[in-house]
Amino acid sequence: MLRIMFPNGMTVTVTAGRNGKSVSVIPDDREITERLSSIFQWSTNRVGEPGYPFTSLNQVIYGMETLARSAMSIEQFIEGLREVLEVSDKHPVPEVGVRTPSPTVVDLSPSGNGWIVAARFLRGERFKLAINKASIGWAADPPEPTRDKAIMKFLSRLKGAPAPTDEDLALLVMEVAHYSSDIAEWLKGMHSAIAEEPRS
Template identity: 85%
Template structure:
Protein backbone atom coordinates (compact mmCIF):
# COMPACT_ATOMS: atom_id res chain seq x y z
CA UNK A 1 0.00 0.00 0.00
CA UNK A 2 1.17 3.52 -0.77
CA UNK A 3 1.85 6.07 1.95
CA UNK A 4 0.50 9.59 1.58
CA UNK A 5 0.99 13.02 3.06
CA UNK A 6 -0.76 16.25 2.20
CA UNK A 7 -0.51 19.96 2.86
CA UNK A 8 -3.55 22.24 2.80
CA UNK A 9 -2.58 25.81 3.58
CA UNK A 10 -4.69 28.62 2.17
CA UNK A 11 -4.43 28.44 -1.62
CA UNK A 12 -1.81 25.67 -1.49
CA UNK A 13 -2.89 22.06 -1.91
CA UNK A 14 -0.17 19.42 -2.11
CA UNK A 15 -0.45 15.64 -2.09
CA UNK A 16 2.63 13.39 -1.97
CA UNK A 17 2.27 9.65 -2.61
CA UNK A 18 5.07 7.19 -1.84
CA UNK A 19 4.62 3.78 -3.47
CA UNK A 20 6.10 0.47 -2.23
CA UNK A 21 8.54 0.34 -5.17
CA UNK A 22 10.15 3.60 -4.03
CA UNK A 23 8.57 5.89 -6.63
CA UNK A 24 6.94 9.13 -5.50
CA UNK A 25 4.20 11.26 -7.05
CA UNK A 26 3.68 14.86 -5.98
CA UNK A 27 0.54 16.76 -6.99
CA UNK A 28 0.41 20.49 -6.31
CA UNK A 29 -2.27 23.10 -6.88
CA UNK A 30 -1.99 26.77 -5.91
CA UNK A 31 -2.77 30.22 -7.25
CA UNK A 32 0.02 29.84 -9.81
CA UNK A 33 -1.47 26.70 -11.34
CA UNK A 34 -1.26 22.92 -11.07
CA UNK A 35 1.69 20.58 -11.43
CA UNK A 36 2.51 16.87 -11.20
CA UNK A 37 5.95 15.33 -10.72
CA UNK A 38 7.18 11.74 -10.55
CA UNK A 39 10.41 10.58 -8.91
CA UNK A 40 12.55 8.93 -10.11
CA UNK A 41 11.97 11.24 -13.05
CA UNK A 42 9.61 9.70 -15.61
CA UNK A 43 8.39 12.23 -18.14
CA UNK A 44 5.78 9.94 -19.70
CA UNK A 45 4.14 9.02 -16.40
CA UNK A 46 4.23 12.64 -15.26
CA UNK A 47 2.60 13.74 -18.51
CA UNK A 48 -0.15 11.13 -18.20
CA UNK A 49 -0.84 12.06 -14.59
CA UNK A 50 -0.81 15.76 -15.37
CA UNK A 51 -3.30 15.30 -18.22
CA UNK A 52 -5.66 13.27 -16.02
CA UNK A 53 -5.35 15.70 -13.11
CA UNK A 54 -6.07 18.76 -15.25
CA UNK A 55 -9.03 17.00 -16.89
CA UNK A 56 -10.47 16.16 -13.48
CA UNK A 57 -9.94 19.62 -11.99
CA UNK A 58 -11.59 21.27 -14.98
CA UNK A 59 -14.78 19.32 -14.22
CA UNK A 60 -14.92 20.14 -10.50
CA UNK A 61 -18.27 21.69 -9.67
CA UNK A 62 -20.05 20.47 -12.80
CA UNK A 63 -23.55 19.03 -12.20
CA UNK A 64 -23.34 15.30 -11.52
CA UNK A 65 -19.56 15.27 -11.06
CA UNK A 66 -18.65 13.52 -7.78
CA UNK A 67 -16.27 16.29 -6.63
CA UNK A 68 -17.58 19.77 -5.88
CA UNK A 69 -14.26 21.32 -4.82
CA UNK A 70 -10.56 20.90 -5.45
CA UNK A 71 -10.13 19.90 -1.80
CA UNK A 72 -12.52 17.00 -2.28
CA UNK A 73 -10.72 15.90 -5.42
CA UNK A 74 -7.37 15.86 -3.59
CA UNK A 75 -8.89 13.82 -0.75
CA UNK A 76 -10.38 11.42 -3.30
CA UNK A 77 -6.99 11.00 -4.95
CA UNK A 78 -5.41 10.34 -1.57
CA UNK A 79 -7.97 7.66 -0.74
CA UNK A 80 -7.38 5.97 -4.08
CA UNK A 81 -3.60 6.15 -3.70
CA UNK A 82 -3.73 4.27 -0.41
CA UNK A 83 -5.14 1.26 -2.29
CA UNK A 84 -2.56 1.36 -5.11
CA UNK A 85 0.70 -0.58 -5.22
CA UNK A 86 2.35 1.31 -8.10
CA UNK A 87 2.13 4.51 -10.13
CA UNK A 88 0.63 2.59 -13.05
CA UNK A 89 -2.11 1.12 -10.87
CA UNK A 90 -2.78 4.55 -9.41
CA UNK A 91 -3.11 6.04 -12.91
CA UNK A 92 -5.60 3.38 -14.02
CA UNK A 93 -7.71 3.88 -10.93
CA UNK A 94 -7.44 7.65 -11.23
CA UNK A 95 -8.75 7.59 -14.79
CA UNK A 96 -11.87 5.85 -13.55
CA UNK A 97 -12.31 7.98 -10.44
CA UNK A 98 -12.00 11.24 -12.37
CA UNK A 99 -14.03 9.84 -15.29
CA UNK A 100 -11.43 10.85 -17.84
CA UNK A 101 -12.50 8.41 -20.52
CA UNK A 102 -15.94 7.67 -21.84
CA UNK A 103 -15.29 3.97 -21.34
CA UNK A 104 -13.80 3.25 -17.92
CA UNK A 105 -10.88 0.79 -17.86
CA UNK A 106 -11.18 -2.58 -16.23
CA UNK A 107 -10.87 -2.12 -12.45
CA UNK A 108 -7.48 -3.02 -11.04
CA UNK A 109 -7.18 -5.40 -8.11
CA UNK A 110 -7.24 -3.45 -4.88
CA UNK A 111 -8.70 -0.31 -6.47
CA UNK A 112 -12.03 0.89 -5.14
CA UNK A 113 -14.20 2.95 -7.45
CA UNK A 114 -16.46 5.68 -6.11
CA UNK A 115 -20.24 5.70 -6.26
CA UNK A 116 -22.22 8.66 -7.55
CA UNK A 117 -22.57 9.99 -4.02
CA UNK A 118 -21.98 13.73 -3.73
CA UNK A 119 -20.29 14.83 -0.51
CA UNK A 120 -19.64 18.40 0.60
CA UNK A 121 -17.12 19.07 3.35
CA UNK A 122 -16.79 22.57 4.76
CA UNK A 123 -15.48 24.26 7.91
CA UNK A 124 -18.23 25.47 10.22
CA UNK A 125 -17.37 27.73 13.13
CA UNK A 126 -15.13 25.69 15.42
CA UNK A 127 -15.73 22.46 13.55
CA UNK A 128 -16.72 20.76 10.32
CA UNK A 129 -19.90 20.14 8.35
CA UNK A 130 -20.43 17.11 6.09
CA UNK A 131 -23.40 16.88 3.72
CA UNK A 132 -23.69 13.55 1.86
CA UNK A 133 -26.27 12.83 -0.85
CA UNK A 134 -26.34 9.17 -1.91
CA UNK A 135 -27.41 7.74 -5.25
CA UNK A 136 -30.16 5.85 -3.39
CA UNK A 137 -31.79 9.19 -2.57
CA UNK A 138 -30.78 9.03 1.08
CA UNK A 139 -28.96 11.94 2.64
CA UNK A 140 -27.25 12.83 5.89
CA UNK A 141 -25.86 15.98 7.42
CA UNK A 142 -23.18 15.77 10.08
CA UNK A 143 -21.86 18.64 12.18
CA UNK A 144 -18.72 18.12 14.26
CA UNK A 145 -17.47 20.80 16.63
CA UNK A 146 -15.43 21.00 19.81
CA UNK A 147 -18.37 20.37 22.12
CA UNK A 148 -20.72 18.06 20.26
CA UNK A 149 -21.82 16.12 17.20
CA UNK A 150 -25.06 16.67 15.30
CA UNK A 151 -26.58 14.11 12.91
CA UNK A 152 -29.66 14.36 10.68
CA UNK A 153 -30.63 11.69 8.14
CA UNK A 154 -33.29 11.70 5.44
CA UNK A 155 -35.23 9.48 5.72
CA UNK A 156 -34.64 9.02 9.45
CA UNK A 157 -34.30 5.57 11.03
CA UNK A 158 -34.20 5.99 14.82
CA UNK A 159 -32.44 2.71 15.64
CA UNK A 160 -29.79 3.14 12.95
CA UNK A 161 -29.33 6.84 13.67
CA UNK A 162 -28.85 6.14 17.37
CA UNK A 163 -26.17 3.56 16.55
CA UNK A 164 -24.43 6.04 14.25
CA UNK A 165 -24.44 8.76 16.89
CA UNK A 166 -23.03 6.32 19.44
CA UNK A 167 -20.22 5.33 17.08
CA UNK A 168 -19.37 8.90 16.08
CA UNK A 169 -19.46 10.09 19.69
CA UNK A 170 -17.08 7.28 20.67
CA UNK A 171 -14.69 8.26 17.89
CA UNK A 172 -14.85 11.93 18.79
CA UNK A 173 -14.12 11.15 22.44
CA UNK A 174 -10.98 9.18 21.58
CA UNK A 175 -7.52 10.84 21.56
CA UNK A 176 -7.40 10.19 17.81
CA UNK A 177 -8.71 10.99 15.27
CA UNK A 178 -9.01 14.77 15.44
CA UNK A 179 -12.30 16.40 14.47
CA UNK A 180 -10.86 17.18 11.04
CA UNK A 181 -9.63 13.60 10.57
CA UNK A 182 -13.05 12.29 11.57
CA UNK A 183 -14.81 14.59 9.10
CA UNK A 184 -12.42 13.52 6.33
CA UNK A 185 -12.96 9.85 7.16
CA UNK A 186 -16.74 10.30 7.03
CA UNK A 187 -16.42 12.03 3.65
CA UNK A 188 -14.00 9.52 2.15
CA UNK A 189 -16.13 6.51 3.12
CA UNK A 190 -19.26 8.21 1.77
CA UNK A 191 -17.62 8.64 -1.64
CA UNK A 192 -17.48 4.84 -1.94
CA UNK A 193 -20.97 4.11 -0.59
CA UNK A 194 -24.33 4.04 -2.35
CA UNK A 195 -26.50 4.45 0.75
CA UNK A 196 -26.28 5.14 4.49
CA UNK A 197 -26.23 1.44 5.42
CA UNK A 198 -23.26 0.87 3.12
CA UNK A 199 -21.56 3.97 4.50
CA UNK A 200 -21.97 2.73 8.08
CA UNK A 201 -20.55 -0.66 7.15
CA UNK A 202 -17.65 1.02 5.35
CA UNK A 203 -17.00 3.25 8.34
CA UNK A 204 -16.78 0.23 10.64
CA UNK A 205 -14.36 -1.42 8.20
CA UNK A 206 -12.20 1.70 7.93
CA UNK A 207 -12.00 1.99 11.71
CA UNK A 208 -11.01 -1.65 12.11
CA UNK A 209 -8.16 -1.13 9.62
CA UNK A 210 -6.72 1.82 11.54
Protein backbone atom coordinates in the same frame (compact mmCIF):
# COMPACT_ATOMS: atom_id res chain seq x y z
CA MET B 1 1.42 14.84 -7.67
CA LEU B 2 -1.79 12.94 -8.33
CA ARG B 3 -2.10 10.47 -11.21
CA ILE B 4 -5.52 9.07 -12.15
CA MET B 5 -6.07 6.27 -14.66
CA PHE B 6 -9.56 5.80 -16.09
CA PRO B 7 -11.05 2.53 -17.45
CA ASN B 8 -10.89 3.84 -21.05
CA GLY B 9 -7.09 4.16 -20.82
CA MET B 10 -6.99 7.93 -20.29
CA THR B 11 -4.56 9.17 -17.64
CA VAL B 12 -4.79 12.52 -15.84
CA THR B 13 -1.79 13.92 -13.96
CA VAL B 14 -2.24 16.80 -11.51
CA THR B 15 0.91 18.50 -10.23
CA ALA B 16 1.15 21.16 -7.55
CA GLY B 17 4.38 22.45 -6.09
CA ARG B 18 6.89 25.29 -5.96
CA ASN B 19 6.99 25.45 -9.76
CA GLY B 20 3.26 26.06 -9.99
CA LYS B 21 0.21 23.96 -10.73
CA SER B 22 -0.54 21.98 -13.88
CA VAL B 23 -2.87 19.35 -15.31
CA SER B 24 -1.94 17.03 -18.18
CA VAL B 25 -3.97 14.38 -19.99
CA ILE B 26 -2.69 11.33 -21.92
CA PRO B 27 -3.61 10.78 -24.71
CA ASP B 28 -3.57 14.55 -25.23
CA ASP B 29 -7.02 16.14 -25.23
CA ARG B 30 -6.87 19.92 -25.20
CA GLU B 31 -10.53 20.48 -24.30
CA ILE B 32 -10.47 18.10 -21.28
CA THR B 33 -7.08 19.47 -20.16
CA GLU B 34 -8.42 23.03 -20.25
CA ARG B 35 -11.62 22.10 -18.37
CA LEU B 36 -9.69 20.27 -15.64
CA SER B 37 -7.04 23.02 -15.41
CA SER B 38 -9.74 25.66 -15.10
CA ILE B 39 -11.52 23.84 -12.22
CA PHE B 40 -8.22 23.04 -10.46
CA GLN B 41 -6.82 26.58 -10.75
CA TRP B 42 -10.14 28.11 -9.68
CA SER B 43 -10.40 25.91 -6.59
CA THR B 44 -6.77 26.34 -5.50
CA ASN B 45 -7.14 30.12 -5.83
CA ARG B 46 -10.19 29.99 -3.54
CA VAL B 47 -8.47 27.92 -0.80
CA GLY B 48 -8.58 29.79 2.49
CA GLU B 49 -11.23 32.30 1.37
CA PRO B 50 -14.20 32.80 3.73
CA GLY B 51 -17.06 30.52 2.71
CA TYR B 52 -14.91 28.15 0.63
CA PRO B 53 -14.97 24.66 2.19
CA PHE B 54 -11.37 23.66 1.43
CA THR B 55 -8.76 25.24 3.67
CA SER B 56 -5.61 23.73 2.15
CA LEU B 57 -4.25 22.53 -1.19
CA ASN B 58 -3.93 19.06 0.35
CA GLN B 59 -7.69 18.98 0.94
CA VAL B 60 -8.35 19.90 -2.70
CA ILE B 61 -5.99 17.12 -3.94
CA TYR B 62 -7.54 14.66 -1.46
CA GLY B 63 -11.02 15.59 -2.70
CA MET B 64 -9.92 15.02 -6.31
CA GLU B 65 -8.36 11.67 -5.46
CA THR B 66 -11.44 10.48 -3.58
CA LEU B 67 -13.73 11.51 -6.44
CA ALA B 68 -11.51 9.78 -9.00
CA ARG B 69 -11.95 6.45 -7.20
CA SER B 70 -15.70 6.50 -7.73
CA ALA B 71 -15.76 8.00 -11.25
CA MET B 72 -16.22 5.56 -14.13
CA SER B 73 -15.19 8.08 -16.80
CA ILE B 74 -13.38 11.39 -17.11
CA GLU B 75 -16.69 13.15 -17.85
CA GLN B 76 -18.15 11.80 -14.59
CA PHE B 77 -14.98 12.92 -12.80
CA ILE B 78 -15.25 16.48 -14.19
CA GLU B 79 -18.96 16.62 -13.28
CA GLY B 80 -18.14 15.51 -9.72
CA LEU B 81 -15.30 18.04 -9.44
CA ARG B 82 -17.56 20.87 -10.51
CA GLU B 83 -20.08 19.91 -7.83
CA VAL B 84 -17.54 19.39 -5.03
CA LEU B 85 -14.82 21.97 -5.76
CA GLU B 86 -16.81 24.82 -7.30
CA VAL B 87 -18.82 25.66 -4.21
CA SER B 88 -19.11 28.89 -2.27
CA ASP B 89 -21.75 30.06 0.21
CA LYS B 90 -24.39 28.21 -1.82
CA HIS B 91 -26.80 25.88 -0.10
CA PRO B 92 -28.00 22.70 -1.80
CA VAL B 93 -31.49 23.07 -3.22
CA PRO B 94 -33.92 20.15 -3.35
CA GLU B 95 -33.73 18.38 -6.70
CA VAL B 96 -36.90 17.98 -8.70
CA GLY B 97 -37.61 15.18 -11.15
CA VAL B 98 -35.65 12.04 -11.90
CA ARG B 99 -31.89 12.18 -11.63
CA THR B 100 -29.62 9.85 -13.53
CA PRO B 101 -27.54 7.68 -11.20
CA SER B 102 -24.25 9.30 -10.20
CA PRO B 103 -21.51 8.39 -7.72
CA THR B 104 -21.92 9.44 -4.12
CA VAL B 105 -21.22 13.15 -3.78
CA VAL B 106 -19.66 14.23 -0.50
CA ASP B 107 -18.90 17.77 0.60
CA LEU B 108 -16.57 18.59 3.50
CA SER B 109 -16.57 22.15 4.82
CA PRO B 110 -15.22 23.91 7.92
CA SER B 111 -17.83 25.36 10.26
CA GLY B 112 -16.84 27.53 13.20
CA ASN B 113 -14.77 25.31 15.49
CA GLY B 114 -15.57 22.14 13.55
CA TRP B 115 -16.54 20.45 10.31
CA ILE B 116 -19.65 19.63 8.30
CA VAL B 117 -19.81 16.55 6.07
CA ALA B 118 -22.78 16.36 3.70
CA ALA B 119 -23.29 13.24 1.56
CA ARG B 120 -25.75 12.31 -1.16
CA PHE B 121 -25.72 8.61 -2.01
CA LEU B 122 -26.32 6.80 -5.25
CA ARG B 123 -29.65 5.47 -3.97
CA GLY B 124 -30.93 8.91 -3.00
CA GLU B 125 -30.26 8.84 0.75
CA ARG B 126 -28.52 11.83 2.31
CA PHE B 127 -26.89 12.72 5.58
CA LYS B 128 -25.38 15.78 7.18
CA LEU B 129 -22.88 15.42 9.99
CA ALA B 130 -21.66 18.39 12.05
CA ILE B 131 -18.59 17.80 14.21
CA ASN B 132 -18.08 20.69 16.61
CA LYS B 133 -15.59 21.19 19.41
CA ALA B 134 -18.03 20.03 22.07
CA SER B 135 -20.69 18.08 20.19
CA ILE B 136 -21.83 16.09 17.18
CA GLY B 137 -24.97 16.63 15.12
CA TRP B 138 -26.51 14.12 12.71
CA ALA B 139 -29.41 14.45 10.27
CA ALA B 140 -30.45 11.82 7.71
CA ASP B 141 -32.96 11.89 4.87
CA PRO B 142 -35.04 9.77 5.08
CA PRO B 143 -34.65 9.51 8.86
CA GLU B 144 -34.63 6.16 10.67
CA PRO B 145 -34.78 6.83 14.43
CA THR B 146 -33.30 3.48 15.58
CA ARG B 147 -30.43 3.56 13.09
CA ASP B 148 -29.80 7.29 13.60
CA LYS B 149 -29.61 6.81 17.38
CA ALA B 150 -27.05 4.00 16.90
CA ILE B 151 -25.01 6.22 14.53
CA MET B 152 -25.01 9.09 17.04
CA LYS B 153 -23.84 6.73 19.80
CA PHE B 154 -21.07 5.34 17.57
CA LEU B 155 -19.86 8.79 16.42
CA SER B 156 -20.04 10.26 19.94
CA ARG B 157 -17.86 7.39 21.18
CA LEU B 158 -15.34 8.08 18.40
CA LYS B 159 -15.31 11.81 19.16
CA GLY B 160 -14.72 11.11 22.84
CA ALA B 161 -11.66 8.95 22.11
CA PRO B 162 -8.15 10.50 22.11
CA ALA B 163 -7.88 9.74 18.38
CA PRO B 164 -8.86 10.47 15.65
CA THR B 165 -8.92 14.28 15.75
CA ASP B 166 -12.10 16.06 14.62
CA GLU B 167 -10.52 16.77 11.21
CA ASP B 168 -9.35 13.15 10.81
CA LEU B 169 -12.82 11.92 11.75
CA ALA B 170 -14.44 14.28 9.20
CA LEU B 171 -12.02 13.10 6.47
CA LEU B 172 -12.69 9.46 7.35
CA VAL B 173 -16.48 9.98 7.22
CA MET B 174 -16.04 11.65 3.82
CA GLU B 175 -13.78 8.94 2.39
CA VAL B 176 -15.95 6.02 3.55
CA ALA B 177 -19.06 7.77 2.16
CA HIS B 178 -17.45 7.97 -1.29
CA TYR B 179 -17.28 4.16 -1.43
CA SER B 180 -20.79 3.55 -0.10
CA SER B 181 -24.09 3.39 -1.96
CA ASP B 182 -26.28 4.15 1.08
CA ILE B 183 -26.14 5.02 4.79
CA ALA B 184 -26.21 1.37 5.95
CA GLU B 185 -23.17 0.55 3.80
CA TRP B 186 -21.43 3.71 5.02
CA LEU B 187 -21.97 2.73 8.68
CA LYS B 188 -20.63 -0.76 8.00
CA GLY B 189 -17.59 0.79 6.28
CA MET B 190 -16.98 3.13 9.22
CA HIS B 191 -16.99 0.20 11.68
CA SER B 192 -14.50 -1.67 9.43
CA ALA B 193 -12.25 1.39 9.05
CA ILE B 194 -12.12 2.01 12.80
CA ALA B 195 -11.46 -1.68 13.50
CA GLU B 196 -8.53 -1.65 11.04
CA GLU B 197 -6.86 1.42 12.52
CA PRO B 198 -3.70 0.54 14.46
CA ARG B 199 -4.05 1.13 18.16
CA SER B 200 -1.28 3.28 19.64
